[in-house]
Amino acid sequence: MLTRRQLILRTALAAPLLTVANSLFAQGAAKLVAETDPVAKAIKYNKDATKAQRVDKPGTPAKDQICGNCVLYTKVGKVEGKEAGKCSMITGGMVTSAGWCTAWAKKA
Numbered sequence: 001m002l003t004r005r006q007l008i009l010r011t012a013l014a015a016p017l018l019t020v021a022n023s024l025f026a027q028g029a030a031k032l033v034a035e036t037d038p039v040a041k042a043i044k045y046n047k048d049a050t051k052a053q054r055v056d057k058p059g060t061p062a063k064d065q066i067c068g069n070c071v072l073y074t075k076v077g078k079v080e081g082k083e084a085g086k087c088s089m090i091t092g093g094m095v096t097s098a099g100w101c102t103a104w105a106k107k108a
């Protein structure tokens, strides 16, 4: 569960990033983010959660954590043939619904 401070910080960080992501998507620049993207790399994003070293978090076992049920994920649809969406943390491209990173937080 996020503390109030964490929620405020994430929201403050997310808003400008979402604006950029929305802009890129509107321009038809939707693509999957590369795992070599600096931000994706920093948060250990993996397009396939089953290949990531997930750890249990309060209320959610590791095996149940994917981008698709992360609070920072907004579904977009098919991108490069995979179910994908925008991530508030990553602006270099879309993340797969089946992906995961260390910033995962349960969607309410």
Ligand code: SF4
Binding pocket: 043, 045, 066, 067, 068, 070, 071, 072, 073, 086, 087, 088, 089, 090, 095, 099, 100, 101, 102, 103, 104, 105
């Ligand atoms: S788990 Fe959440 S924060 Fe991490 S890449 Fe996926 S959508 Fe973004």
